[in-house]
Amino acid sequence: MSTQTKITALIGFGTVGQGFYHYLTANNEDKKLATVVIKNASKSRIPDTLNFTTDVSEVYQNKEINTVVELISDDKEAFNIVKKALQQGKSVVSANKKMIAHHLEELVELEKQFGGKFLYEGAVAGSIPIIKIINEHYAFDEITEIRGILNGTSNYILTQLFDKEIGYDEALQQAQEAGFAEAEPSADVEGYDALYKSLILTAHAFGKFILPEKALHIGINNLKKSDLAFAKANHLKIKLVASIKNHNHKLTLSVLPTFVDENDNLFHVKNEYNAIEVVSNNIGSQFYKGKGAGKLPTGHVVFTDYKSLKEAKYTYRNIASGKRIKYEPNQNIWVYSDKITLLEKYLEEVVLINGSQGYGRLKIAYLIKAKELINIHHVSIIALSLADFADLRRNYLRKSAKSARK
Numbered sequence: 032m033s034t035q036t037k038i039t040a041l042i043g044f045g046t047v048g049q050g051f052y053h054y055l056t057a058n059n060e061d062k063k064l065a066t067v068v069i070k071n072a073s074k075s076r077i078p079d080t081l082n083f084t085t086d087v088s089e090v091y092q093n094k095e096i097n098t099v100v101e102l103i104s105d106d107k108e109a110f111n112i113v114k115k116a117l118q119q120g121k122s123v124v125s126a127n128k129k130m131i132a133h134h135l136e137e138l139v140e141l142e143k144q145f146g147g148k149f150l151y152e153g154a155v156a157g158s159i160p161i162i163k164i165i166n167e168h169y170a171f172d173e174i175t176e177i178r179g180i181l182n183g184t185s186n187y188i189l190t191q192l193f194d195k196e197i198g199y200d201e202a203l204q205q206a207q208e209a210g211f212a213e214a215e216p217s218a219d220v221e222g223y224d225a226l227y228k229s230l231i232l233t234a235h236a237f238g239k240f241i242l243p244e245k246a247l248h249i250g251i252n253n254l255k256k257s258d259l260a261f262a263k264a265n266h267l268k269i270k271l272v273a274s275i276k277n278h279n280h281k282l283t284l285s286v287l288p289t290f291v292d293e294n295d296n297l298f299h300v301k302n303e304y305n306a307i308e309v310v311s312n313n314i315g316s317q318f319y320k321g322k323g324a325g326k327l328p329t330g331h332v333v334f335t336d337y338k339s340l341k342e343a344k345y346t347y348r349n350i351a352s353g354k355r356i357k358y359e360p361n362q363n364i365w366v367y368s369d370k371i372t373l374l375e376k377y378l379e380e381v382v383l384i385n386g387s388q389g390y391g392r393l394k395i396a397y398l399i400k401a402k403e404l405i406n407i408h409h410v411s412i413i414a415l416s417l418a419d420f421a422d423l424r425r426n427y428l429r430k431s432a433k434s435a436r437k
């Protein structure tokens with residue numbers, strides 16, 4: 032690869048594929064593009080002069096193609112393509128977080144075995160080069176915690192909910208009309224997308240490959256106007272927060288709507304922006320913020336991967352130390368809910384506020400088990416830190432005492 036000229040196949044010519052192509056032409060690299068694989072032959076394309084095909088086998092048969100840029104929306108087909116390309120020793124750039132979160136361990140093995148490189152910065156947090164930051168900037172430090180807003184669609188909807196005081200359905204519809212949410216939004220609003228990204232970061236920062244089925248993700252789709260009102264009354268916001276912590280070699284991971292106060296950097300992240308706080312032993316806390324998606328921001332990171340294929344390679348250096356870290360879904364957390372009593376059998380402790388509304392302490396593993404119940408009954412679940420819990424309880428007791436005095 033190092034002395035060879037790059038001959039490239041681009042698979043997918045949608046939002047990100049066209050963004051990547053923009054940088055390819057802007058940097059006079061388009062002559063290296065041998066073929067563009069798409070699904071629907073009858074769609075009109077700009078430019079229409081590229082070598083479009085619907086037959087991906089042309090990529091495997093053409094031995095001159097040594098680089099594959101995979102940017103399709105079908106994760107199962109993406110896995111087939113990436114796997115075959117790596118098995119042929121081709122280098123691959125991808126942005127498909129769902130496919131990568133499900134198959135990363137196997138793909139890393141194929142990279143090692145057949146010698147093609149595999150880079151995927153575009154899969155996590157849009158324009159923030161967080162995989163590079165973890166691998167290079169933190170190469171001589173130990174990361175203890177990563178928390179962040181990793182899904183722009185959910186953050187856009189939450190921003191509208193707080194700023195315009197509208198309901199969830201209306202905010203989702205507005206996000207769809209503004210192009211920030213897809214017609215089928217479940218991957219974003221149910222927290223899957225943020226989970227996939229969290230799992231990719233977990234592999235790099237903590238050397239652990241955890242499958243999506245084993246981890247907790249609760250989205251913003253069950254939040255009610257009353258939850259927003261409760262947050263506002265207590266000077267808080269709700270953000271969809273991905274949290275990964277390594278404490279004494281015990282790793283906890285969750286994607287949850289979470290109360291944040293104004294001292295928290297995440298409180299101030301608005302609309303489609305993503306943000307990540309990395310905490311490490313020597314550096315302390317650092318905060319990164321940027322556009323989480325879109326044609327040109329994502330196309331740019333994909334093109335940067337493409338340009339760096341010659342010299343860059345993920346080291347996965349934490350896999351050795353990751354063997355000492357145990358994934359711990361039995362960790363307890365505090366959550367707020369409008370119907371906390373529905374989770375009664377899972378709770379270790381409960382503090383009721385009003386009727387079924389209140390706080391509960393329970394294991395992350397139990398929240399994973401309770402997912403179906405939560406969705407059937409549209410139960411709102413919002414995580415809170417111990418400090419926030421103490422503040423909220425104090426506020427509540429103060430208010431109760433005041434109304435009792437009246």
Ligand SMILES: NC(=O)c1ccc[n+]([C@@H]2O[C@H](COP(=O)([O-])OP(=O)(O)OC[C@H]3O[C@@H](n4cnc5c(N)ncnc54)[C@H](OP(=O)(O)O)[C@@H]3O)[C@@H](O)[C@H]2O)c1
Pocket residue numbers: 042043044045046047048068069070071072074102103104105108126127128129153154157323324325326329
């Ligand atoms: N959009 C973003 O901002 C963003 C950000 C980060 C990561 N990503 C990831 O980037 C990837 C592409 O996303 P996108 O937003 O660009 O999607 P998109 O706009 O829906 O475009 C998808 C492209 O994939 C092609 N395609 C779908 N199934 C195919 C198949 N089986 N074989 C060949 N081509 C197929 C489509 O072909 P036709 O044109 O013929 O329909 C289309 O060109 C996804 O993995 C996504 O998760 C997207």
